[in-house]
Amino acid sequence: MTDNATRAGLPTTRRFLPRPETWLGHISEHRHWAYFLIVPSILFIFVIILYPTANGIVLSFREMRLTRPDLGTDFVGLRQYADMLSDPVFWVALYNTVKWATAAVLLEFILGFAAALTLNRDLPGMKVIAVLILLPWFLPNVVAGNIWALMLDPRLGVLNDIFVRLGFLSEGMAWLADPDTALWTAVVIEAWHGYPFFALLFLAALKGIPKDHYKAAAVDGAGAIQSFWHITLPAMKMVIAAAVILRVIGLVNSPELLLILTGGGPGNTTQVLSLYAFQTAYLRFDFGYAGALSVVMFIILMAFCILYLRFLRIRD
Template sequence: MTTWDRSSGQSEADRFALAIDRVNPLSWLGRLSESRGWAWFLLLPTMVLLALIVVYPTIYGIALSFQDVRLLRPNAGGFVGLRHYQDMLDDPIFWLSLKNTVVWVVLACLLELGLGLASAMALDRALPGLKVATVLILLPWFLPKVVAGNMWALMLDSRLGVLNDILVRLGFLDQYKAWFADPSTALITAVVVESWHSFPFFTLLLIAALRGIPEEMHQAAAVDGATTVQRFWHITLPMLKVVIVAAVVLRVIGLVNSPDLLLILTSGGPGHATMVLSLYAFETAYRGFDFGYAGALAVVMLLLLMVFAWAYVRVSGVMARQ
């Protein structure tokens, strides 16, 4: 509260108001909001919550990766040092998962970036109907993976899948194909489903970035005789660079960390053809209850991601401009 109403000549009513103020919690908070630590009081609930549910579990999780923790063998326990990490080096599934993760992330990211760029460039134009179209095209990103995955499984079904039917009618296929049962097509098909779900993320960010490019740059280039293709390479892409780099980093993190869709579509099969690191770690924890090894796999994923993010931002030189 301000101080001027506490001057010497207080009336009865003023003193009464002050007395009420003292017991009223809102007014107590109001006075608190004038103190120097106000920002920290605002942050306090979040800090306490995040310390309890993020910081503490994270430290706990990293500590687990150096222990033998199995839910079904309570007496396992104990510090095992780097044993899980050593085991990983001799684990063929780990190396296969790592390879699959790289394929999964690179292909999905490229496909999503391509789809996102094409859709954003089209939707960015000021033509009637495109606002509604934008909303509809963004929709998949907000849909649950459980529905997305099973919907595509329905369309790709080896007996009654509509996409199989269309591909056969168009002459691309001789007969219906079990896309997720064939090790040579399972991962790439899953990439298509993941891209369907998440390309709108790129669309969303790239539309916003395209709006930020001044119209005059294109006009000036056109006056200088630049073709549409030249303008795309020399104006649009460089102007989008920062947003593309940021979007790719966020998407790579998402693709590496969340095994949801592969868990729904294939559970890593057939064989281990679609086993990625995140799924391997989850299955190790969920089915094997080997929390120590699963934790170690997660720590390795985090380290790989941090190295990637650092190197990628470094190489693309985005930070240097700021």
């Protein structure tokens, strides 16, 4: 507890205890001041996050379709979950979620690491480049998605034009409308949008490794690959773990980019769980089923995080 005695430290300072002139100043001298400061945020989190989330979980056990008020809003037990098991779209979306998150994290990780290693070189101009490459990360999904939709347009897209000129394609392709390429195209776009996050964190972590460690390793005769393996990677273990887990959470939870690029199509080939849950709520107004879908998504995500951290032997 941070009462006056421990905060102020010495008994002599008691003589100089401030005389508050305002009510706020008065409150701030209370011994529970540290708690007063966090109470508003806790209230907020409860009202705006915990209550809705708990409510959402409860909803998943009820019938609630805004378009069918005649069905009522009774509890239906596990019916939504049972429906899910026999819903082919759910299984497709689950499979796609795994593909989407794995491929995007891998690609962003590789790009981010390569960028960080390069930009960590002590060369003129690298600092400016390190800031400029962050730009895509700050762009809204609506703009990021539509830039690429524009560049990949089968008739007017500049990328198709380049591929045709280079002889890779005989004519422009509808990358996002072709079931074979839609998901992987979306992964590349997501990587463009998201990899600067990895680059940013990895670059900061690299800069945090003391240069002496590398010098000592060089004296001991370690090559570039050895010092990367024995110094760089161990030093970055925590950052890598944290970055990957944050990114996986983001990729699994947010359907924004796919919502803008494909809306789950063509033929559900880019349908992921978060998008399916959102569309179930937004287009079909079936709140009960959408709730059940997101609960399952949350459980899978939690399970992944716990297994992942255990695998890396990281506590907390």
